[in-house]
Amino acid sequence: MRVHGSPRWAYGTLAWLIFFVVSHVVAVFLPGDDPTGDGPWGRRAYVIFNITLILMSAVGAAVVVATVRPWGRSVPRGALLTPLWFGSALLVLRGVPGMVENLLMATGIRRGGFVGAEDISTAELWAGLGINTYFFVGAVLIAATTVSYFRRSRGDAGTQRGHRPD
Numbered sequence: 001m002r003v004h005g006s007p008r009w010a011y012g013t014l015a016w017l018i019f020f021v022v023s024h025v026v027a028v029f030l031p032g033d034d035p036t037g038d039g040p041w042g043r044r045a046y047v048i049f050n051i052t053l054i055l056m057s058a059v060g061a062a063v064v065v066a067t068v069r070p071w072g073r074s075v076p077r078g079a080l081l082t083p084l085w086f087g088s089a090l091l092v093l094r095g096v097p098g099m100v101e102n103l104l105m106a107t108g109i110r111r112g113g114f115v116g117a118e119d120i121s122t123a124e125l126w127a128g129l130g131i132n133t134y135f136f137v138g139a140v141l142i143a144a145t146t147v148s149y150f151r152r153s154r155g156d157a158g159t160q161r162g163h164r165p166d
Contacts, residue, residue: 007068009144016138017061024050024057060087064142067149077153084146088139095139098132105129 027035028050035046063083066072072080097114104110105125112120113128120128 010068013141013145091139095136099136
């Protein structure tokens, strides 16, 4: 699929962000037995962390929608590109190493991933593969959305219509 001029990337990113927000809202309200994963932090830090992720993703969803809706044209280009580049960087930094970890786990080179135990269960293996793939998909979606908006929002009138000048 072409990146240039296609709003599909933005709508795909929006769907990804909605799922991300919903999953973290569920994590806050239904945390399970030990939401901190035996970490040195307490429940308060867990809740603050998740609320921060929820707020960042909600803002990201509004920004992504603004890139393809008519009302978004009134928003300064830099006000949309800054969070798009920031979100792209965050998800690429999480998604790409996650896919490398997937390859290590799937091939059996390092079944527990980069820092996990070697003797993980099959359920833990599949959960890790799923989560890493999910973040990689998010990285691809938001990076494509960012590039698409960057190209579409340039000052050239032909580029804004989605056509390259001859």
